[in-house]
Structure formats: C-alpha cells, structure tokens
Amino acid sequence: MEQRYTTFSLLLINISRCVQKIKNVEMAALGFKGKQVQCLFALYNCTEGVSLTKLGEMCGEDKGMMSRTVKELAKAELVYVDVSSERKYKNPIRLTDKGNNVACIVAEKISSLLEEGSLGISDEERTQLYHSLGIISENLTGICKKYDLK
Numbered sequence: 001m002e003q004r005y006t007t008f009s010l011l012l013i014n015i016s017r018c019v020q021k022i023k024n025v026e027m028a029a030l031g032f033k034g035k036q037v038q039c040l041f042a043l044y045n046c047t048e049g050v051s052l053t054k055l056g057e058m059c060g061e062d063k064g065m066m067s068r069t070v071k072e073l074a075k076a077e078l079v080y081v082d083v084s085s086e087r088k089y090k091n092p093i094r095l096t097d098k099g100n101n102v103a104c105i106v107a108e109k110i111s112s113l114l115e116e117g118s119l120g121i122s123d124e125e126r127t128q129l130y131h132s133l134g135i136i137s138e139n140l141t142g143i144c145k146k147y148d149l150k
Contacts, residue, residue: 026109030102032076037106039069040078040095044103049082049092078102
C-alpha cells in the first residue's frame with residue numbers, strides 16, 4: 001500500500017509540475033502568464049460569456065484568483081466584462097477579438113500538447129484513465145469534506 005501511495009502521489013506531482021512548466025513557457029512566448037491559460041481556454045469554449053463565479057468553477061479557482069486573472073487579461077485587452085448589471089460577480093466576461101485570437105492559439109497548443117502527451121495511449125485507455133481519475137477525485141473530495149467540520 002505504501003508503494004501505491006508513493007507511486008500515485010509522485011506521478012500526480014510530476015504531471016502537475018510539467019503542466020505548469022509547459023503553461024508558463026508557452027504563455028511567456030505569447031507575452032502572458034501560465035495561470036491565464038485555463039481562463040482563456042474556458043472563455044474560448046464559452047462564447048456567450050460567463051460570470052466570474054462560473055468562470056472560477058470552470059477553472060478550478062476561487063473568485064479572488066479569478067478576479068485578479070480577469071483584471072490582468074482585461075488590462076491586456078484580451079477580455080472585457082459586460083457591466084450590464086450592478087452585481088459585480090454576475091456580469092458576463094467575454095473574450096475581445098484580440099483575446100479570441102490568443103485563445104485560439106492557446107487551444108491549438110493545448111490540442112497539440114495533449115496529442116504529444118498521450119502518445120502510446122489508446123482512446124479506450126484514455127477513457128478508462130479519465131473515468132478512474134474521476135472516481136478517485138470524487139472519493140478524495142468526499143474525504144476532504146469530512147475534514148471541513150464546522
């Protein structure tokens with residue numbers, strides 16, 4: 001059991017570090033930050049725009065982090081917030097034309113890197129891997145909820 005834990009943990013840590021490194025290098029080449037990848041990709045796939053809260057859920061980030069990321073992207077003229085409502089977190093965030101162009105490049109890079117990172121894995125194996133990781137994620141989330149005693 002100790003070996004299972006070690007293997008699982010080290011593989012996840014290595015994968016996470018590699019993904020972060022790749023995001024940082026690829027985005028730096030475009031003049032942006034790695035942490036902005038998730039946001040751009042999520043917005044690219046959600047053309048009608050989304051609220052800050054929903055964007056945070058889609059990116060696995062809290063509202064504070066998403067707010068900072070959106071401000072950075074707005075300053076770079078990649079996104080804009082449709083301020084049709086006074087409720088700050090409900091206003092839809094959308095890509096600008098420039099943002100859509102950058103997000104398209106990001107999406108193409110992601111597709112290419114996913115292909116390269118998946119070499120040697122069949123579609124069936126990938127489906128099973130994601131299914132298994134989904135179950136593990138749900139189980140670990142359930143365990144974590146037990147620690148959130150109030």
